[in-house]
Amino acid sequence: MAHTFPELVIGGVLVAPFVTYLVAALAVVIVLRPLLQVAGFAKMFSHPAIAQLSLSVTILCLLMLLF
Known part of the structure; x- marks a missing residue:
């Protein structure tokens, strides 16, 4: 079964x-x-x-994995 991604509709x-x-x-x-x-x-x-960029990318990846 394929995972469907919720798309946001703006205007x-x-x-x-x-x-x-x-x-x-x-x-x-x-x-x-x-x-x-x-x-x-x-x-x-x-x-x-660079540490802050790495933290930002980590947060982005965690959000993508969790939701």
Whole structure:
């Protein structure tokens, strides 16, 4: 049995499920960013921007796997 992906319809235009997951991951990262700054996330890595990108990709992948 094939898995059907829910498509979002905005103004009659079908939006790919990936875009929905991307927006959701962006919202999660925006909420987590101040918390990570307080926790000293940037001080733990030599390249904090790459670490944050990796965290964003991880969140995106987890959202895609779970939903």
